[in-house]
Amino acid sequence: MQLHEVKYDSAQPVDGYGPGFFRVAGEVIQGAILVTEDMATNWDGPEDLAPLLALAGKIDVLFYGTGADPAHPPAALRNALEEAGIGVEAMASAPACRTYNVLISEARRIALAALPV
Template identity: 60%
Template sequence: MRLNEITYNNAAPVDGYGPGFFRIGGQVFEGAVLTGPSGTIAWGGYSDTAPLLDLSEVVDVLFIGTGADLAHIPTDLRTSLESAGIGVEIMNSPAACRTYNVLLSEGRRIALALIPA
């Protein structure tokens, strides 16, 4: 088996998650978070659109983790993101974390917004 070292550039991978928290790049964040090429910050949830729209120049796809279960996001949020040229993928938070890590390791231009379980 051949093993390759993974380089994540400026973005950090999701190391773990649990009830109410995410561990990203070795640091624990309580509550909702946004992570990507600009680092990791607390996120105010679906109504906090400004930091998501600021990603339009640096990412192609935003993964939104909706908590323990898959849920719809507000239609106006999806419309705003897509109008800004950001692809949107919705999934539960554990699946979003796994998908983000895989695509991040491939050097993709992605970000991740997460609601905790």
């Protein structure tokens, strides 16, 4: 078996997560996060639509991490994003982080908005 190193170029991978925090590109961020190819910041949760809608035209899909357990995204969040032309994939935050990391290594137009585990 041959192993290949994953290269992220300028993208910021999620390095880890734990109770109440995420580590992105070596920086610890407490609470919910919003991560794109070029930035990682705190996010105020599913009611905070403005920073997500600002990604319209820049991303195709938003991975929505629902915390420790899988759940449906709030209808208002899903509707607003879909109206803006952004697809939404909801899953627990751990698999959302892993999926985000794989797809940014492929230079996909995605972002991650995740609640802490």
